[in-house]
Structure formats: structure tokens, C-alpha cells
Amino acid sequence: MxxxxxxxxxxxxxxxxxxxxxxxxxxxxxxxxxxxxxxxxxxxxxxxxxxxxxxxxxxxxxxxxxxxxxxxxxxxxxxxxxxxxxxxxxxxxxxxxxxxxxxxxxxxxxxxxxxxxxxxxxxxxxxxxxxxxxxxxxxxxxxxxxxxxxxxxxxxxxxxxxxxxxxxxxxxxxxxxxxxxxxxxTVFGIWYSGKLFKNNGWTAPKTWDEFTTLLGAIKAKGVTPYGYAGANAAYYQWNVILTHAAKIGGTDVLKNIDNLEDGAWQVDAVKQAAAAWAEVGAKYIDKSFEGLKHTDVQLQQNQYKLAFYPSGDWLEGEQKKDTPEGFEYQLMPVPSLASSDKLPGTALRAxxxxxxxxxxxxxxxxxxxxxxxxxxxxxxxxxxxxxxxxxxxxxxxxxxxxxxxxxxxxxxxxxxxxxxxxNIFFDGWYKELDQEARTATNELMFGRIKADAFVERIQKKADAIKKDSSVTKFKR
CATH class of the missing domain: 3.40.190.10 (Periplasmic binding protein-like II)
Structure with a gap:
């Protein structure tokens, strides 16, 4: 640039x-x-x-x-x-x-x-x-x-x-x-250490195949490939899943979710994204992360024990005290799943x-x-x-x-x-839906449910909110 x-x-x-x-x-x-x-x-x-x-x-x-x-x-x-x-x-x-x-x-x-x-x-x-x-x-x-x-x-x-x-x-x-x-x-994406990657000859992946191949190489080096804090920051990960879904199926996927449209969570784009990230959870996440807070997981990244971490770009400032010299925070967009994706690999949430x-x-x-x-x-x-x-x-x-x-x-x-x-709005508009998405995300990423159950669970909560006349509805 x-x-x-x-x-x-x-x-x-x-x-x-x-x-x-x-x-x-x-x-x-x-x-x-x-x-x-x-x-x-x-x-x-x-x-x-x-x-x-x-x-x-x-x-x-x-x-x-x-x-x-x-x-x-x-x-x-x-x-x-x-x-x-x-x-x-x-x-x-x-x-x-x-x-x-x-x-x-x-x-x-x-x-x-x-x-x-x-x-x-x-x-x-x-x-x-x-x-x-x-x-x-x-x-x-x-x-x-x-x-x-x-x-x-x-x-x-x-x-x-x-x-x-x-x-x-x-x-x-x-x-x-x-x-x-x-x-x-504020810009959202997946973060890594420029120093760690340079020292190991790794390059930020642009496609899903490149991403999963690199996760395997990172794991072989004894570093946890990917992680987020399940105790209080599961929304960091549902953000990644929905960002991926928007790239796969287009931004109307997110618009329909925000607007509580019937079946919005159960479209193929969301299922595909959820299934892809469930695989990451099954193979490349430390299961103990589910009980940790965001600062604990972020500290592990600063100690070069964790490669990839999803967050917004407040991360660098938040970790200032614990970031070693030369760490070099870098952001990459969520990788493209396939050539058929509606949005390019550079697309992101901000x-x-x-x-x-x-x-x-x-x-x-x-x-x-x-x-x-x-x-x-x-x-x-x-x-x-x-x-x-x-x-x-x-x-x-x-x-x-x-x-x-x-x-x-x-x-x-x-x-x-x-x-x-x-951008994504439902989490600010409907707190109960945000909480259900967080809970379902932990269930998915830590291996207790599959993609179909993930989207079904959140859709059920979205439907309940839509039918609840006491909840103020907003549209975009």
C-alpha cells in the first residue's frame, strides 16, 4: 500500500x-x-x-x-x-x-x-x-x-x-x-505476531486450504494454532464465523440475521462457515481456552504460545504492557473458503x-x-x-x-x-440473541455440537425474540 x-x-x-x-x-x-x-x-x-x-x-x-x-x-x-x-x-x-x-x-x-x-x-x-x-x-x-x-x-x-x-x-x-x-x-480480523511468522517462514494465508495447512504446520512446531477466550469473549469467534458467512454468501446474510428474517441463521453460508470453524476447533484449539478470559489467552499469544487470535484492533493497545519488543501485531482478514465466495478475500468487518x-x-x-x-x-x-x-x-x-x-x-x-x-448489528440490538450466539459458539468450537445444531439453536432464539411483542424491533 x-x-x-x-x-x-x-x-x-x-x-x-x-x-x-x-x-x-x-x-x-x-x-x-x-x-x-x-x-x-x-x-x-x-x-x-x-x-x-x-x-x-x-x-x-x-x-x-x-x-x-x-x-x-x-x-x-x-x-x-x-x-x-x-x-x-x-x-x-x-x-x-x-x-x-x-x-x-x-x-x-x-x-x-x-x-x-x-x-x-x-x-x-x-x-x-x-x-x-x-x-x-x-x-x-x-x-x-x-x-x-x-x-x-x-x-x-x-x-x-x-x-x-x-x-x-x-x-x-x-x-x-x-x-x-x-x-x-474499529477493524476486526485475525491477529498474529509478525516476528513469530518471520522467524518460522510462515505467510499469512488468503485461502482456507492455505489456512488449514498452516495450522497443521504451526501445531507441529508445538504452538497452539488458534484460540479465543470462551469464558467472556466467545463473541470474538461468532464474529469470525459470521464474517466468513458474509464472504461466502454476501452481505445480505448478515442483513437478514439482523432483521430477524425467518431462517436467516440456517442458510447454507452460515452452515458452511460454522462447519469450517468447527473443524478448526476440533483440531487446532487448546480446550482449556474455554474457561479462560480474553486477557489470559491474549497473554499466551504475547508469549508466542498461540499463533492466531480473533479480535478488533483495540487488541494492540490493550496488550501494550505485555507485548514483547519486536512482537509486531499484524491483522489478516478471515480467509476465503472457496472461489465461489460472493465477496473477495480482502472483505472484512469494520x-x-x-x-x-x-x-x-x-x-x-x-x-x-x-x-x-x-x-x-x-x-x-x-x-x-x-x-x-x-x-x-x-x-x-x-x-x-x-x-x-x-x-x-x-x-x-x-x-x-x-x-x-x-458490519453486524444484532448483538447490540438483541442482547439475548448475542448471549445465545456466544453459548452456541462455545458448544460448536469445543466440540459438543455440529454446525446444523449450532444454526438451529440460534435460529430458535431469534424466532422467539421475533415473536416477543415486548422486545423493540429494529431493521436495516
């Missing part, structure tokens, strides 16, 4: 977000998560307000405190404490910033939303995120229209919406109204990820909007990228930045994919 890292990331993020916006919502509508307990409608009289000005477009009260809650996962919390919070403090020196980080957002914050005491700004991510759709349904999220129409920090003649890649606003919208900021470009919101019923939602505006400044985006080594939806923040090997490879893969980029 001839493009520089910054120009490549700019081009590919634009492609991703356009397609994400065209595909539909990136949010989750399992309504009812909060409705049983979130009866408080807040007290707008207690909300802090100040005087609006060119530098204070939301009218933030200068000394109003703001609470920031960050998911401490793959991107950590340093970008908030070292970049975004100082930017806000510079704009409002008299304001106290209360910072909290957690790996269990829903556990920590659900009681606070229920009691009418939510924090102003939340990074809602991870395995225990709060259901976005329920938050919207309960009126807990601040409408971000005012943010997107506000003057940008860097150039007041430009609106904030004009400083981000096309599709960003739509990606976090529900029924046409923006509530969530998706801030990070989207705008990592959701942030402002609590409408907090005491200082104006401050939350301003915090988000600072995030979307060039300094905010550049600082984030420098700390976590990942591109944001603000192109100016990545200009001139040389990404580390893993993100550089994912950006190159995204550029190579061109128009053949797709």
Missing part, C-alpha cells in the same frame, strides 16, 4: 462510517433494562446553567462540577485523565472534574440512573455496558444535535459536524436523532466503535456536551490517538501520525477492502 498512515486512515474511516451509517443504527434496543426502576424524571431546576458565548456555546456554568466515567478496557483511561479532562479544565478552570473508571459500567451506573443521580459523561463499553436502546427509551440520553451544530473548538466558522468523517452523526442516531458519539475506528454519551438528567449536561466538544477538537483527537494508538473520527487528529504495526496493518487491510466493508 502506497498511502501514508494518515492518508490511509482518513480514506478508510470515511468508507467505514459511510457504510455504517447506510446500514442502520449502531445502538441496542432491548427496551426495559432501566424502565422497571428508572422512574425519576430528574429535576431540570437543579441543572447548572451559565452564560452562552462564542467560547461557551452551551452556556456551561463556569464552576459547575462534572463527573466523567470511563470504561477501563482496551483503550484504558489515560486518554481521559491526561488529554480530555485537562482540555476541559483549561476551558473551565473553576470546574471540579470527578473521574471514575470501571470495567463494569452497568453494575456501577444502573443504580445511579434509577435513583436520578447519573454522571454527566459516560464511556459506555465493554461486556457490561448499559443497553443504549433502553437508555434512549427512558429519556436518559442527551440529544446531541446541539453539539453537532455548535462551533468547533479549532475553527468557530465550522460546525462540529463538519470536522468529523461523514456518517459519524448518523452512526449514533436513533430514529434520526443523535444520542451517542462513536469515536474510534465500524465506528466505542460509544460515549451525555446524561440528560445529570446536574450539568451542558458540561457534558462541552466535554464532548473538546474530545472532538484536533487536540482532543490527536491526544487520544497518541495515547491509545488508534484513529478517531476526527481526521485532523491522525494527520502525520505513524501508527504502530498492528493498527497500521488494520488500516492497510481496511484500505484494501475498499467497498467490501460490512
Amino acid at each position: 502506497s498511502a501514508t498512515p494518515d492518508s490511509a486512515s482518513d480514506l478508510t474511516r470515511r468508507t467505514v462510517l459511510r457504510r455504517a451509517a447506510a446500514a442502520g443504527l449502531l445502538a441496542t434496543p432491548a427496551a426495559g433494562l432501566l424502565s422497571a426502576c428508572a422512574t425519576s424524571d430528574g429535576d431540570s431546576g437543579e441543572q447548572s446553567t451559565g452564560t452562552k458565548s462564542d467560547k461557551n456555546p452551551f452556556g456551561v456554568k463556569e464552576d459547575a462540577p462534572i463527573e466523567v466515567v470511563i470504561f477501563n478496557g482496551g483503550y484504558g483511561e489515560k486518554y481521559a485523565t491526561d488529554v480530555h479532562e485537562p482540555l476541559y479544565k483549561k476551558a473551565f478552570p473553576k470546574a471540579e472534574i470527578k473521574h471514575q473508571s470501571t470495567q463494569a459500567v452497568s453494575t456501577v451506573l444502573q443504580p445511579r440512573f434509577a435513583s436520578g443521580q447519573p454522571p454527566e459523561f459516560v464511556n459506555n463499553s465493554g461486556e457490561k455496558l448499559i443497553d443504549f436502546g433502553s437508555l434512549v427509551a427512558d429519556g436518559q440520553l442527551q440529544d446531541l444535535t446541539e453539539l453537532w451544530d455548535a462551533p468547533s473548538v479549532d475553527d468557530p466558522s465550522k460546525k462540529v459536524r463538519d470536522t468529523v468523517v461523514p456518517g459519524t452523526v448518523e452512526a449514533g442516531s436513533f430514529n434520526g436523532k443523535p444520542y451517542v458519539l462513536y469515536y474510534v475506528s 465500524t465506528a466503535g466505542e460509544g460515549y454519551f451525555v446524561s440528560a438528567k445529570s446536574k450539568n449536561p451542558r458540561g457534558g456536551l462541552e466535554y464532548m466538544r473538546q474530545m472532538l477538537s484536533t487536540a482532543g483527537a490527536k491526544g487520544f490517538t497518541e495515547v491509545v494508538k488508534a484513529p478517531t473520527v476526527v481526521p485532523a487528529g491522525s494527520q502525520g501520525y505513524a501508527f504502530p504495526p498492528g493498527v497500521k496493518s488494520s488500516q492497510a487491510a481496511l484500505a484494501a477492502a475498499g467497498k467490501d466493508v460490512f
